[in-house]
Amino acid sequence: MSDDLAGLVAAAKSGDREAFDGVVRATYTGAYTLAYRLTGNEEDARDVVQEAYLRAWKGIGRFRGDAAFTTWLYRITANCAATQLTRRARHRHDELDDEVDMTDTRPEIDPEARADISLLRRRLEDALSELPPRLRTVVVLRDVYDLPHEAIAAELGISEAAAKVRLHRARRRLRETMFPGRAADRGEDAHAV
Amino acid sequence: MRCEDLATLLPGLVDGSARADRRTARHVDSCLRCQAELVQYRKLLRTLHTLRTEVLEPAPGLLTDIFTRLEAAGEQSAVRSMLRGRRVAYVGALAAATAAAGAAGAIVLVTRNRRVRLAG
Numbered sequence: 001m002s003d004d005l006a007g008l009v010a011a012a013k014s015g016d017r018e019a020f021d022g023v024v025r026a027t028y029t030g031a032y033t034l035a036y037r038l039t040g041n042e043e044d045a046r047d048v049v050q051e052a053y054l055r056a057w058k059g060i061g062r063f064r065g066d067a068a069f070t071t072w073l074y075r076i077t078a079n080c081a082a083t084q085l086t087r088r089a090r091h092r093h094d095e096l097d098d099e100v101d102m103t104d105t106r107p108e109i110d111p112e113a114r115a116d117i118s119l120l121r122r123r124l125e126d127a128l129s130e131l132p133p134r135l136r137t138v139v140v141l142r143d144v145y146d147l148p149h150e151a152i153a154a155e156l157g158i159s160e161a162a163a164k165v166r167l168h169r170a171r172r173r174l175r176e177t178m179f180p181g182r183a184a185d186r187g188e189d190a191h192a193v
Numbered sequence: 194m195r196c197e198d199l200a201t202l203l204p205g206l207v208d209g210s211a212r213a214d215r216r217t218a219r220h221v222d223s224c225l226r227c228q229a230e231l232v233q234y235r236k237l238l239r240t241l242h243t244l245r246t247e248v249l250e251p252a253p254g255l256l257t258d259i260f261t262r263l264e265a266a267g268e269q270s271a272v273r274s275m276l277r278g279r280r281v282a283y284v285g286a287l288a289a290a291t292a293a294a295g296a297a298g299a300i301v302l303v304t305r306n307r308r309v310r311l312a313g
Contacts, residue, residue: 017263020263024259025256029251036249045251046251050259143241143242167204168205168211169204171204171207175230178237
């Protein structure tokens with residue numbers, strides 16, 4: 001956590017609303033990105049982020065600082081997203097925004113590798129949007145945001161073992177969607193060793 | 194052991210969130226198909242990790258919406274707190290009035306009893 005953010009969080013903990021506004025300004029795009037990845041659509045993501053900051057403000061006194069503030073905020077966001085997804089039981093197939101910039105700008109990557117990564121990312125975005133929300137939530141929290149299994153299980157109200165099962169199912173579905181030929185091979189040509 | 198027996202295990206083996214027994218490990222070591230699949234899982238995980246640094250820009254207005262929501266919640270909380278305060282004052286006043294009425298009643302009774310005794 002940057003010193004600026006740490007200072008703002010400390011002031012917000014003692015009830016300074018302006019400091020909390022600063023915390024929001026510093027972190028809201030990250031929280032929105034997570035909310036969007038979990039819900040798969042902008043409308044829900046906006047609702048989730050607003051609810052998450054409301055809960056964060058109400059509960060900031062309980063933030064102990066033993067993890068990064070953003071990790072704490074992301075747990076709240078994940079919890080709000082789970083609530084929102086439960087509320088909206090209808091299945092959505094919203095397309096991801098085509099205008100989102102997927103290019104990798106790191107200079108150390110050569111053009112060919114960059115093109116490869118860009119292609120994989122596009123495939124991954126498509127595959128993620130096709131996952132059922134309960135699987136998408138777990139794989140995004142674990143493999144994108146690096147939250148521990150225990151924290152994911154706690155936020156979703158499931159056991160750690162169930163969280164792992166969902167994670168492995170999600171990875172399997174993603175791999176099968178991203179590399180379809182190989183999935184077919186496994187079914188047809190499984191061999192004994 | 195068949196490759197399909199490992200289909201549910203490989204997604205966990207790739208990052209150690211699942212463990213392979215000796216027999217499974219031997220199979221994976223000698224099976225090109227399973228190794229190829231593990232490579233795909235590694236690619237998948239790497240690509241998922243790259244999403245971590247990517248930030249999606251929300252449509253304008255989200256920041257204002259967040260502040261408005263916080264403001265509204267603050268006002269609601271203030272109103273609730275004020276009402277709670279008024280409720281306490283009302284209940285207090287009611288209790289004081291009841292106590293005063295009780296005391297007045299007791300005084301009237303005592304006074305009446307004395308008059309009766311004096312008249313007797």
